[in-house]
Amino acid sequence: MDITIYLQLMIGGILLGGIYALVAFGLSLIYGVVRILNFSHGTLVAIGGILASLAYTDLGLPPYVSGIALVLAFGLFGRLFFQFLLEPLSARTPKEAEIGVVLVTVGALLMMSDIAAFLAGPTPKNIPVRFDPIELGDLILSSTQVYALAGIILLTVALHFFLRYSWFGRAIRAVSQDAFGATISAIPGKTLHGNTFAFGCGLVAIAGVLYATMFPVDPYMGFSLTVKAFTIIILGGIGNLTGSLLAGILLGVVESLAAFLIGSEWAPGISIMLLLIILVVRPQGIFGGKPA
Amino acid sequence: MKLSRVALLGMAAAAIASISAGLASSASAAPRTDKCAGPITFGTTISATGRNSTLADRWVKMTEVFETEFNKDGGIFIKECNKSLPIKIISYDDQSTPATAVTLYERLATGDNVDFFLGPDWSAVSFAVSQVVERHKIPTVMSNASAANIWTRGLKYIFGVQSTAEGWSNNYFEMLKGLSPGPKTIFFVAQDNLLTKDVVAHFSKKAEAQGIKVIGSEVFSPELKDFTALALKLRSAKPDLIYIASYDAPALPLIQQMRQMKVKANGVHEIMTTGKLIRTLGKDAEGLSGELSWLPGTKGDYSELIERVLKASDVDVMDYLWTINRLNAYLVMMQAVERAGTLDRDKVRDVLDKGTFKSPVGPITFHEGGISDVPAFTTQVQDGKAVIVAPPSVAQKPFIYPSPSWQ
Numbered sequence: 001m002d003i004t005i006y007l008q009l010m011i012g013g014i015l016l017g018g019i020y021a022l023v024a025f026g027l028s029l030i031y032g033v034v035r036i037l038n039f040s041h042g043t044l045v046a047i048g049g050i051l052a053s054l055a056y057t058d059l060g061l062p063p064y065v066s067g068i069a070l071v072l073a074f075g076l077f078g079r080l081f082f083q084f085l086l087e088p089l090s091a092r093t094p095k096e097a098e099i100g101v102v103l104v105t106v107g108a109l110l111m112m113s114d115i116a117a118f119l120a121g122p123t124p125k126n127i128p129v130r131f132d133p134i135e136l137g138d139l140i141l142s143s144t145q146v147y148a149l150a151g152i153i154l155l156t157v158a159l160h161f162f163l164r165y166s167w168f169g170r171a172i173r174a175v176s177q178d179a180f181g182a183t184i185s186a187i188p189g190k191t192l193h194g195n196t197f198a199f200g201c202g203l204v205a206i207a208g209v210l211y212a213t214m215f216p217v218d219p220y221m222g223f224s225l226t227v228k229a230f231t232i233i234i235l236g237g238i239g240n241l242t243g244s245l246l247a248g249i250l251l252g253v254v255e256s257l258a259a260f261l262i263g264s265e266w267a268p269g270i271s272i273m274l275l276l277i278i279l280v281v282r283p284q285g286i287f288g289g290k291p292a
Numbered sequence: 293m294k295l296s297r298v299a300l301l302g303m304a305a306a307a308i309a310s311i312s313a314g315l316a317s318s319a320s321a322a323p324r325t326d327k328c329a330g331p332i333t334f335g336t337t338i339s340a341t342g343r344n345s346t347l348a349d350r351w352v353k354m355t356e357v358f359e360t361e362f363n364k365d366g367g368i369f370i371k372e373c374n375k376s377l378p379i380k381i382i383s384y385d386d387q388s389t390p391a392t393a394v395t396l397y398e399r400l401a402t403g404d405n406v407d408f409f410l411g412p413d414w415s416a417v418s419f420a421v422s423q424v425v426e427r428h429k430i431p432t433v434m435s436n437a438s439a440a441n442i443w444t445r446g447l448k449y450i451f452g453v454q455s456t457a458e459g460w461s462n463n464y465f466e467m468l469k470g471l472s473p474g475p476k477t478i479f480f481v482a483q484d485n486l487l488t489k490d491v492v493a494h495f496s497k498k499a500e501a502q503g504i505k506v507i508g509s510e511v512f513s514p515e516l517k518d519f520t521a522l523a524l525k526l527r528s529a530k531p532d533l534i535y536i537a538s539y540d541a542p543a544l545p546l547i548q549q550m551r552q553m554k555v556k557a558n559g560v561h562e563i564m565t566t567g568k569l570i571r572t573l574g575k576d577a578e579g580l581s582g583e584l585s586w587l588p589g590t591k592g593d594y595s596e597l598i599e600r601v602l603k604a605s606d607v608d609v610m611d612y613l614w615t616i617n618r619l620n621a622y623l624v625m626m627q628a629v630e631r632a633g634t635l636d637r638d639k640v641r642d643v644l645d646k647g648t649f650k651s652p653v654g655p656i657t658f659h660e661g662g663i664s665d666v667p668a669f670t671t672q673v674q675d676g677k678a679v680i681v682a683p684p685s686v687a688q689k690p691f692i693y694p695s696p697s698w699q
Contacts, residue, residue, distance in 0.1 A: 005524050012520035114341050122345040123568050124541050133552060140553055215517040216545050216572075220343055224515045252518075259521035264512035265484050267521070 004138040009256045015145035017252025018152040019214060021245040022207040023225055024232035025159065026200035032176040032239030033196040036086060036101050040108040041229060043222030044201060047116050048074065048208020050217055053125035063127050063209050070205035078201025081108070082194045109222055116219035124216030127209070148210045155206065156245050163241070172196055176239050224268060231271040235278055236287045243287030250286075327635050328373035331380040334625065335400030336410040337417075342388025343514065344414055346541050346568060351618055354605035355381050358622055361601055368626055371633030379626065386412055390420035397424040407635050408432070410621050413614065415439035415487035418452075425449050431628070431641040435621035436614045439486040443661035451644050451658045453620040453651070454585075455665040457490035461535075461583060464561060464670045465498050467682040468533075471693050475532035475558060479508040481522065481546070483538035491537045491563060499535075507531055514542040522546065523553035536562040540569040540613075551576045558694035567610030570673055578676065579695030583668040584609070586616040586653050587680065593650035594623055610678060616653060620666070624649040624656055 027041045048070050055066040085108075089100040131143035163169035171192055174182040183189050211217060232251060236243030251271055259267040278285060338355065339348040359381050367378040382404050386393035393412050400406045401424065409432035412421055418437030425432045426447050434442075434452045443456060468474060478499050482492040489511065496506050508529045510522055523546075526534060534550075534557045536543055543562050547569075550560075562569070565582025573580075586609060588599050598619055602609070609615050627649045632640045648657045656664050670682035672691055681691040 002528070005528065008524060009521060012518065016518045016520075117341055117345060117349075122341070122343075122349065122541075123572070124544050125572075128574075142552060216541075216548075218541060221515070221517075256518070256521055259516075259518075260524060264510055264516060264519070264522045267518075268513045268515040 002138070005260070006257075008139055009260055010253055011139070011141060013253030013256035014249050015142065015149050015214075015252070016256065017249035018145075018149040018245070019207065019211055019248075020228050020232055020251055021236075021248025022152050022155070022210060023204070024229040024236070024244045024248060025156075025241060026203035026207070027226070027229045028233040028236070028239055028241070028244050029172065029203070030197055030200040031233060033172050034082075034193045036197070037105070037230075038197075038200075039102065039105040039226055040112060040222065041200075041204060042225030042227075043109045043112045043116075043219075044074065044204040045208045045211055045225050046217045046219055046222045047112060048205045049127075049212030050116055050120050050125055050208075050219065052209040053127050053212050053217065054120060056127045056129070057125075063129065063213060067206055067209040070209060071202040074205040075198040075202035079194055079198035081201070082197040086197070087190070087194065109226075113219045113222060120219070122219060124218040125212065126214075126216045127212045129213055142214070144213050148214060151210065152245070156241055159241055168192075168195070168199075173239075227275075228271045231275040231278075233285075234275055235285050237285040240285075240287055243285065246287055247285070328370065328375065328377070330367070330377035332368060332370075332377050332408075332629060332635060333404065333406040334379060334381045334408050334410050334622075335397070335404055335406035336381060336383045337386035337393050337396045337400075337412045337421075338383050339388040339413060339417070340385040342386075343541070344388040344539065347539065347564075347566070347612055347614060348413060348618075350605060350607045350612060351615070352383060352385075354601060354607050354615070354618070355383050355622075357605040358601050358619065361597060361604070362622075362626065365597075368630045370630070370635065372635075381410065381622075382406060386417060388414065388417070390417050393417045394420050394424055397421050401428045401430060406430070408625060408629070408637070408640065410625055411435050411618070413437070413618065415442060415490070416485065418442055418450075419486060422447055422450050429637060431625075431637055431644055433621040433625045433628075433644070435618040439490045441486070441490075443663040445661075447662065449641055451624070451662040451664075453624055453656055453664055453666060454614070454617045455667065456663050457487055458494045459665050459667060460491045460563060461495055461561070461668075461670075463667060463682045464581065464583070465495065465502065467670060467691055468504070469502060471691075475504050475693075477505045477507045477529075477531045478533040478535055479526055479529050479531035479557075480506065480510070481526075481534065481536045481538070482509070482511050483542050484511050484513050485539070488537035488539075488563070492535070495535065504533070512538075512542070512546070514539070516542070517545050519546045519549040520553070523549050523555050526550060526555045526557075527553060530556070532558045534560045536560070538562065538564065540564045540566040544569060544572055547573055547580070548576060557698050560695070560698050564613055565671060565673065565678060566613050567608055567678070570610075570676070570678060575676070575697075577673045579673060579692065579697035581670060581672040581681070581691070582678070584613060584671045584678070584680065585666070585668050587669070590652065590686070592652035592654060595652040598652050617666070620651045620653065620656060623651055 023045050030038055052066040055061040085104050089097040134141040134143055171187045232244050232247045236247035255267045255270045258270050338351045339345050340352050363378045366376045369376045384396045409430050413436035415437050418434050419442050432450050436454050437452050438454055438457045440456050480492045482488045561581045563583050565580050570577040607615055628640050628643045632643045648655045653666050658664050669680045671678040672681045679688045681687050
């Protein structure tokens with residue numbers, strides 16, 4: 001078999017994995033700090049992509065402009081969502097709160113999908129910005145994906161420094177490592193939880209915009225993205241952004257190779273198989289135990 | 293620990309859903325006692341939301357308009373009552389999901405006590421619903437259900453106005469026979485779905501029988517967005533023809549990435565080349581061939597009523613490719629009830645079993661198993677617009693082969 005085919009598959013997998021990782025960042029932060037498994041996370045990616053697509057095609061707004069607007073809008077949405085739907089559950093018993101979180105986030109997933117389909121239509125949409133592909137002999141690389149991956153790497157580095165050196169970042173890490181200790185150190189736990197949820201939702205908006213520049217997005221694709229994001233945070237370690245990036249790339253490469261070697265029908269199931277294998281063999285994740 | 297609790301919660305939800313469906317199915321679907329008190333009720337589900345809603349969401353409005361327009365002409369004359377009764381179509385959203393459709397048909401049978409069923413659409417949904425139909429013995433005219441296994445189980449109460457997967461691309465393959473030089477090789481790509489896999493299974497054999505060598509066959513999940521691997525397979529296989537059996541939405545990223553990866557062929561066929569797909573693909577759609585059931589302007593029985601309904605409900609058949617089958621299901625059922633002259637379900641079933649019914653696409657007769665054989669036209673995108681290229685009797689332009697756009 002031609003080596004360039006495998007090279008093409010590897011590069012395609014890396015580009016795909018980058019976007020998976022970005023989807024997982026927000027979920028990883030939210031779970032690491034607030035301990036909420038947000039099942040509607042992937043649907044927010046889809047809605048971000050749909051809104052950015054409509055902004056581009058109907059209003060002529062370039063993706064970076066709609067991206068900035070969506071980060072703010074999703075951040076505000078996340079804060080309100082947490083304040084009014086999730087935070088009240090903390091008054092319940094831990095078990096009730098846990099079930100309540102699942103019901104609220106799964107309910108949000110279903111409602112947001114249908115509302116988006118009703119308002120924007122169920123047809124897949126993308127942001128049709130096209131740059132000439134990069135051709136290296138038989139290798140054809142999507143310039144859009146290459147730029148997106150470069151952006152994701154920069155964002156990962158920026159987030160890493162932000163979480164390491166800013167007060168907010170240090171507070172997030174403190175709460176994720178020892179919530180009780182953080183509270184007696186005067187870190188306002190409830191406010192921080194709400195702000196982290198908002199921050200995670202803002203990150204999702206960036207993922208949605210970048211995703212829509214590469215692939216079509218539709219209102220019903222959210223759940224499978226959430227599953228991939230779960231897989232990545234298990235592989236990469238909860239709250240570990242570098243681990244998430246590497247895990248995303250690993251997932252992307254494995255999916256690409258599996259689609260070629262086993263068949264395309266198996267590619268979406270790979271994340272589940274990987275998740276199960278890691279949970280059995282190395283429950284702390286491949287890159288786990290080293291939060292940002 | 294937390295993950296396992298979540299999993300348990302999911303299992304509990306599934307168990308509750310199963311119990312609910314079981315309870316619903318234990319009720320019986322009683323036929324009406326007062327046979328001449330109108331209206332005659334028909335129950336159906338439409339995929340207004342969910343994955344297949346791109347092909348069906350406007351059918352909700354269309355069904356309401358059909359009911360209004362049909363009743364304007366007096367409804368259905370019932371001989372047994374010696375009067376015409378208006379029709380009432382009760383429709384719910386099945387969310388493109390078989391399990392939801394099953395629950396809703398149970399509700400239509402036992403809660404709404406409808407007289408007859410119409411629809412649903414899509415093979416996977418129809419297959420699941422066929423069990424409900426048989427259990428309650430309610431005659432049903434299904435609209436878009438082509439998978440062979442629906443029609444080969446000896447079920448008595450289901451009838452389908454669309455041909456099986458075996459008739460899907462007949463005109464296309466007939467047209468290929470006449471090409472000189474014709475295609476020598478073909479690569480099949482199917483969405484993981486009952487219908488599309490059936491279509492590929494049948495036409496793979498047909499291609500071989502016509503002397504076109506099948507050099508590849510690949511199935512993909514509708515969830516898949518990154519088609520790099522598949523595009524690479526197609527690029528290295530270098531087939532003369534690429535035949536894609538997929539709904540329009542999952543096919544979109546596939547075709548976009550085939551173009552991006554510079555996949556070449558003499559022709560590319562996608563069985564559901566809708567107006568939406570063509571618009572979204574833009575110039576990438578040029579040369580793509582596909583299938584279409586009917587076009588407005590083609591004269592036939594009830595064509596005026598149908599065009600009125602389509603106009604009032606703002607349905608473009610290029611965007612909603614299988615609309616005519618939906619409407620044909622309505623027309624056939626109305627004719628069957630009128631011919632039976634009664635609302636007795638078994639008598640209406642017998643009429644459906646033996647009769648030939650008028651429709652805009654020509655006469656519809658049900659063969660063994662309950663399926664008909666309504667043909668589809670072959671289309672090709674030429675200068676950005678889909679035109680009919682086969683069969684010759686209705687072709688608007690000649691088929692362009694090899695397609696310069698794909699070479």
